[in-house]
Amino acid sequence: MRIHKILVIALLLVTSLNASAQSIWTIGPMLHVNFGGGQKKSVSFAIETAYWNVNKWPYSVDFGIEFDRKKTRFYSEFQTGIGVAGISAGPVFQVGKGSGAKLGLQVTSWVNYYLGFDYRMIFLRNEKRMGVGTYVKVPIATHGLESSSSGHSHWDSDWD
Incomplete structure (x- = not known):
């Protein structure tokens, strides 16, 4: 029952955020368990930021840096989704001791709101x-917020 309340609150937040903002920046930490490729499992930590345009069709671009044992990955993905689920793909550049530099492609599917x-x-x-992972994102509305009819905020209209 408690998870249902959390999902309803998250849905209301997504709806209100979409209704009041046209562009949103998100930022947060990520933790992944990586496997496959003939290598040992590893745990990696990343910090990622994304720009979302939620006017009409939602699209985004993200940028991240990820630390995985003796490797560092830099990546950027183009994303689309419905707010709580989506897909993304883009270039990844990996550098590391013993493995040199490698350029490749990263493809991701995700479900989230604040926690993903x-x-x-x-x-x-x-x-x-x-890899499978989890992350926390903090959204920040950057423009398109509702304002007064004169086009600027009147938070101090009763100041004098």
Whole structure:
């Protein structure tokens, strides 16, 4: 019963956010368990930021840096979704001791609002890795918020 209340609140927040803003930035930490590609399982930590345009058709671009044992990945993905679920794909650049530099493709599917879960595949030269992860994102509306008819805020209209 408690999870139902949380889902209803999250749905209301998504609806109100879509109704009041046209663009949103999100930022937050990510934690992944990576496997496949003939390598040992590893746990990686990332920080990711994304820009969402939610006017009419929602689309986004994200940027992240991820630390995985002796490797660092830089990535960017183009995303689309319905607010609580979506898909994304884009380039990934990995550098590391012993493995050199590799350029590849990262494809991700996710479900979220503030707390999210994802499944991703990373295709690098002669290597295919998969990962499951969780993350927390903090949304920040950047423009398109409702304002007065004169086009600017009157938070101080009773100041004098």
